[in-house]
Amino acid sequence: MERSFLYRPIPPGWRAEWAAGLASPIETGENRQTRLFAFRLGGEWFGVDPSTVSEVARVVPVRSLPHHDPGVVGGLVSLRGRVVVLLKLAEFLQVSRREADAALQRLLIFRHDEWQFGALADEAAGFLNFPAAQLLPVPATLGRDDTALAHGLFARPGRCIIWLNTGRLFPALRARLAR
Amino acid sequence: MPSEDLSQFSLAELFRMEAETQLAALSDGIIRLETPSSAVLDDLMRAAHSLKGAARVVGVETGVRIAHALEDVFVRAKADPAWVSPSMIDRMLSGVDLLRRVAQLEKKAGESVRPEEVEAFVTHCTQCLERAADPGPAALRRERVKAADAPVTVEQTPQEPDQRSAPRASAPFLRVASANLNHLVELAGESRILLRQLQTFVEEARMLVQAQHRMESLLGHWSKHASIDDGRRRTVLELQSQWHAWRTQSLQHASRLQDYDLSAGLLADRLYSEALACRMRPFEDCLPALRRLVHETGRQLGKAVRLVVSGESTQVDREILERLEGPLIHLLRNAVDHGIEPGNDRLATGKAVEGTIRLAVGQFGGRLVVRVEDDGHGINPDEVRRRAVAGNYASAEAAGQLSPQETLEFIFLPGFSLRDRVTEVSGRGVGLDAVQTVIRALRGSVRLSSTLGQGTRFEISVPISLSIARCLLVEIAGEPWAMPLSRLTQLLQVAAESVESIQGQPFIRAGHERIGLVQAAQLLGLNAVPVKSGKLSVMVVSKGGHSYGIVVDRFLQQVELSVQEMPAELGKIRHFSAVSVLADGAPVLLLDDEDLISSIQSLVAAGQLCTGTPSSPARAAASKRILVVEDSLTVRELERKVLTGRGYAVETATDGMDGWNKLRAGDFDLVITDVDMPRMDGIELVQQIRATPRLHDLAVMIVTYKGRPEDRRRGLEAGADYYFTKSSFHNEELVRVVEEIIGGATG
Incomplete structure (x- = not known):
């Protein structure tokens, strides 16, 4: 098995982040932590409730669907014999894509109720903890109409992580599909 | 519960x-x-x-x-x-x-x-x-x-039903949700795919053994070389014997791996077929209800009817069995009511008082065939014709021209009934069309034949399983697609010259029949790929007596696919009935012949049928030509495949020199070149192109790993129109850029 699947270069500030995390007092009501699965689309980082991500896989061949409105459907992928619809999450969230590093790209499989779909992430960072009290509102200046799709954001030095409200995002995606 | x-x-x-x-x-x-x-x-x-x-x-x-x-x-x-x-x-x-x-x-x-x-x-x-x-x-x-x-006797099968259930009782049943079973089948299929990759490792191990063998013989030659002294010779011989030991070890390793691959493969195949078998049930499971139905209908109508069943142990997919029950109930009820005459009438015509309905089940040619046959009075084609005309289903003239067999088809039409009187049992004119609808939905067919005075026979043919489809893999626009074999009338490989045309519509002759041709790529909205060979691969599909030839790039192979429904959230997608996964793990779409035929019909009606056949010179010339110059086989083939898929005519060259030779010999719309290549690199190639008056306006695109600004500048300064970094290599992106530079394949 290739090891690099689980190995990534340590991002800047990672050690300090962990040190700070380990040094912080044991969790009580006030310093409750929010645990998110973090991934990157284009230049932006997003986080979702870990329970909504059922799998992180290597990128597999994508089969496009002729005649299908290209809207949010990226095509079909096969995940251990099961065919799953690939959705263009970045396009839906209006994130501008930039040149992606194929080695970092991952296929994320999301699960919502009984519905399962895949989306390509340009990078998956795994699970991260954030002090719940540090949740900031999504700035209205973001220029996107997706403020309703986010709980808020956690600011970190050098990067912000938008905590997606999957309870709204997934039904919105599904509704777009049904169109 | x-x-x-x-x-x-x-x-x-x-x-x-x-x-x-x-x-x-x-x-x-x-x-x-x-x-x-x-x-x-x-x-x-x-x-x-x-x-x-x-x-x-x-x-x-x-x-x-x-x-x-x-x-x-x-x-x-x-x-x-x-x-x-x-x-x-x-x-x-x-x-x-x-x-x-x-x-x-x-x-x-x-x-x-x-x-x-x-x-x-x-x-x-x-x-x-x-x-x-x-x-x-x-x-x-x-x-x-x-x-x-x-008056009614229902013939028992050789075994009494209660005895039949005896061996079952000794093997306990487990309740398994059908979703779990389907998942099991998928996982078994996946394990088969995964284990197939072991073959690659076996191949690699063999190559290693071969390399060691070469090394060993090289050392052998060296040891015999006259110019080396004895001390060195000893060392070389030692080395050779050591190498021999390694090779033996590798050989053992390779053969163990091969054995493992073989048994693991067999195991995975068995697991897969066992998992599939879990979905199967014997046909007899639906018999008790059918027997009771015949019994009760006979009693209700005062007719003596015997039901004779054969082939009841035939294994059928559970889902098919469930969905067949409705049509069978309908056909059996019809047979008792319409088919079998009242006892006195039977006696008068010299038949036994008791009518017989035969229900024969069997597997023929990979399909389940169920025959319902009665020994009643049969259907009078003249009567059907008369009612078809009276009910405005056909003009008297048209009906008169139909053969008896064609005439019988009327009874499958909605609302068509041979009864004047609506009874509780039948005669409402609802039903046979419903039977046909259900059977068609199962990817099956129903045929009717009748001999006046002797009886009527319905023959239903459906796939044995809905989860397995025998398909022909075909290549359309550079990609594989699956066509269920059951829907193909014939497959033809015809010479491009044998294509004729009437009013611009191409057709071929097959026997006495003229088969109109249409390109699969056009139907699917893909860009057609010019076919180099002079042969056309044609899938023939038929509906309502009309045959249509669908031209594909080529036939790949026959495969047995484990079929999955299209993800429900996508709804029905035109031209596709289902989806499956190929042995290499890639998803493949199953073509829907009904959709294809209706698309052909509407194209013909709108006069939009693409008249060129794929190999006609006009068509080939219309496709833009691209030369891909790339020393990596993988990247070269990937680019070729992606671009071919979009309808471009693609030629490849293995390095700058090879590319330069091809450029001078041919006519291209675009050159896509790598930078680092042996003999002549991409930058030199671009400089050569720009220095040649004939090629001065040729579009050139550089595709490379070198993403530094100075590399980009160097490429663009040499005269490239576009500098594309491979780290951003997305198929879509490549096509987008190509379309930006030279437009669509045929534009």
Whole structure:
């Protein structure tokens, strides 16, 4: 098995982040932590409730669907014999894509109720903890109409992580599909 | 448990489940009769009655008799609860025990219910009732039922149903949700795909052995070389013997790996077929309900009808079996009502009083064929013709020209009926079209034939399983697609020159038939790929007597695919019926012939049929030509595939020099080149192109890993129109850029 699947270069500030995390007092009501699965689309980082991500896989061949409105459907992928619809999450969230590093790209499989779909992430960072009290509102200046799709954001030095409200995002995606 | 999904159980299993519940209620209630109670008797009557009905459905006649006898006693007791004596309670309990054995609830080996035991019980119950001063209403009712039963016999299969269920009872059943089963099949399929990759490792191990062998013989030659001294020779010989040991070890390793691959592959195949087999059930599971139907319909209409079944052990996909039941019920009811004549009419024509309906089931050529055949009066084509004209289904002239066989097809039309009188059983003109709809939805067909005076035959043909489809893999626009074999009329490989044309519409001749051609790529909205060989690969599909030839790039291979439904959230996607996964793990779409045919028909109607055949020179010339210069085989083939898929004509070159030669010889619209290549690199190639007047305006695109700004500048300064970094290599992106530079493939 290739090891690099689980190995990534340590991002800047990672050690300090962990040190700070380990040094912080044991969790009580006030310093409750929010645990998110973090991934990157284009230049932006997003986080979702870990329970909504059922799998992180290597990128597999994508089969496009002729005649299908290209809207949010990226095509079909096969995940251990099961065919799953690939959705263009970045396009839906209006994130501008930039040149992606194929080695970092991952296929994320999301699960919502009984519905399962895949989306390509340009990078998956795994699970991260954030002090719940540090949740900031999504700035209205973001220029996107997706403020309703986010709980808020956690600011970190050098990067912000938008905590997606999957309870709204997934039904919105599904509704777009049904169109 | 009304909310529970019981659909995966056979009727026999359901009967056992029901018997368990009802028998418990019976024992309990009978014991409570020691204190006479009208309410308890109500419960007992209900339980006995339900059990009787259930036994009848599954054809357990002994169960019906015992339950019926019990019911009569309960009905009589209801009139006077005090009538029940303690000895009668014991008798009734013995009846319950008898029923328990009939229903196979207790697995006592070798213990089956003897007919005399049943007779003794029934006789005793009858005696009890006769001893009672007033003959209860139930006894009368039973007499009536017996009379009505008389003309009808339902032929038993060689085995009694209750005996048949005996071996099943010894193998316990588990309830498994069908979703779990489907998932199991998918996982088994995946494991097969995954294990197939072991072959790559075996191949690699073999290559390693070969390399070691070469090294060993090289050392052998060296050791014999005259110019080396003895000391060195010894070292070389030592090295050679060491290398030999390594090679032997590698060889063992490779052969172990090969054995492992073989057994793992076999295991995965077996697992897969076992998982698939879990979805199969014997046809006989739907028989009891059909037998009962024939029996009751016959009784209702006062006709003596015998149902003869053959091939009942044929294994059928559970889902198909369920969906076939409705059409079969319809056809059997029709056969009793429309087909079989009343007894007197039969006698008058020299037939036996008893009509016979034959239900034959079997697998033929990978399909399940079910035949329903009666020996009744048959269908008169003239009568069908008359009604078709009267009902405005066809003009008198058109109907007159139809063959008897074609005429019969009218009875599949909605609303068409041969009956003037609507009965409770049939004649509403609803049904045969519904039968056809269900069968078509199962990717099957239904055929009708009839001989006047001798009988009518319906033949249903459906796939054995909905989850497996035998398909032909074809390449369209550079990608594989699957066409279910069952929907293909024929496959043709014809010379491009043999394509003729009428009013701009291309066609070929196959026998006496002219088959109009249409490109698969056009139907699917893909860009056609020019075919280099002079042969056209044509899939012929037919509907309503018309055949259409769908031209594909080439036929790949025949495969058996495990079919999955299209993800529900996408809804129905035009031209595709289902989706599957190929052996390499890539998804593949199954073509829907009905959709394809309707698209062809609308294209023809709109006069938009693309008239060029893929190999016609005009078409090939219309495609833009691209030269891909790239030393990496993978990248080269990937680019070729992606661009070919979009309809471009692509040629490849392995390095700058090769590319330069091809450029001078041919005519291209675009050159896509790598930078780092042996002999002549990409930058030199671009400089050469720009220095040649003829090629001065040729579009050039550089595709490279070198993403530094200075690399980019160097490429663009040499004269490239576009600098594309491979780290951003997305198929879509490449096509987008190519389209930006030279437009679409044929634009």
